Amino acid sequence: MPIYAYKCAQCGHTEDVMQKMSDAELTVCPQCGQTTFSKQLSAAGFQLKGNGYYATDFKNKPADAPACGSGGCPACVS
Ligand SMILES: [Zn+2]
Secondary structure (H helix, E strand, O other): OOEEEEEEEEOOOEEOOOOOOOOOOOOOOOOOOOOOEEEEEEEEEOOOOOOOHHHHHHHHOHHHOOOEEEEOOOOOOO
């Protein structure tokens, strides 16, 4: 199941959400409750920390990234 990176435009909350392709997009932020939660275009973990470190790391070494949910994934540590 694909994991989508969501971000709230209101409070800046980010969350990786596992969804089926057929599932409707989430719109309500679990943090602030506003309907400003939206799916990001980039892959999970791509923009999470607001700098280029992870983006560069993921681009260069995708095969080395631990699986999400394993506890060692940098994209899941927030
Ligand atoms: Zn929010």
